[in-house]
Amino acid sequence: MLELANISVSYGFISALKDVSLNVDEGEIVALIGSNGAGKSTLINTCAGLVRPGGGEIRLRDRALLKTPSYKRAELGIAVVPENRRLFGEMSVRDNLCLGAFSRSSMGRMPDLKQDIEMVFALFPRLAERQSQRAMTMSGGEQQMLAIGRALMSRPQIILMDEPSIGLAPKIVARIFEVIRQLREQGKTILLAEQNAAASLRIADRAYVLELGRITMQGKASELWEQDKIRKLYLGENKT
Incomplete structure (x- = not known):
């Protein structure tokens, strides 16, 4: 579905991505793991335009x-859950959700907002309880939802x-990753950029390891998690 071939990005004299190639097939979760500064956000933003x-x-x-x-990519079906959420803080939960359907309405397709909002509320019941609340007043976990x-x-x-x-309590992190897994079961396709390698590899189908702007490892998520290098990098331990 999504394919990147030999993507390179530089900020001035600093090289952020170096000949990165990856693909995401329909209906799978692909994890992109790497430490802070590895280039994950740059890759996501490059895909989004x-x-x-x-x-x-x-x-x-x-x-x-x-x-x-970027706006045309949104119309073509690329949606982004950005780092630090970037919500419209003064607007309500419901209004933030309605704005998510803007790309559909701009293409002349009048979206069934009620049906889609109910779908989101079923996935995140807490949002239904706070649908009139301003986004900026919610907890970090609720904002991520x-x-x-x-x-x-x-x-x-x-x-x-x-x-x-990022920045969430362990209990909320577990819930967020459970929802991501549920979305895959519903047929959604996801590229997941994360520092939390353990949680990502548990739910992903495949994964890429990004280090200093380069893909250094790739393969089935379950097989990568068995690699000593991965455990040493992200858990500070060797496989036992």
């Missing part, structure tokens, strides 16, 4: 995207998630 690569190719269902602006719900409102072909567990 927020960062322009210096070279390479991006395709969605065989459609070239390199010259496609809202960011995911907002992305779902666009009925995306693929969801790009950038560090959805």
Whole structure:
């Protein structure tokens, strides 16, 4: 579904991504794991059209995207759950969700907002309880739920998630990853960029390891988790 080939990105003299190639097939979770500064957010933003690569190719269902602006990519079905949520803090939960469907309405398709909002509320009952509450007044975990719900409102072909567990309590992290797993079971396609390698590899089908802007390892998530290098990097231990 989504394919990146030899993507390179630089910020001035600093190289953030170096000939990165990866693919995400329909209906799977692909984890992109790496430490802080590895280039994960740059890759997500490049896919979304927020960062322009210096070279390479991006395709969605065989459609070239390199010259496609970010708003057109949203219309084509790329939804982003950005790092730090980036909600409209002064607006209510319900209004934030409605804005998630904007790309559909801009294409002349009048969205059934009620049906989709109820779908999000079924996934996150806490949002239903707080639907009139301003987003900025909610906890970090609730805001992350809202960011995911907002992305779902666009009925995306693929969801790009950038560090959805960052800054959250362990109990909320477990819930967020359970929801991501449920979305895959519903047929959603997800590219998940995360520092939390253990949680990511437990739910992912495949994974890529990004280090200093380069893909250094890739394969089935379950097999990568058995690698001594992965355990040493992310848990400080060797496989026993």
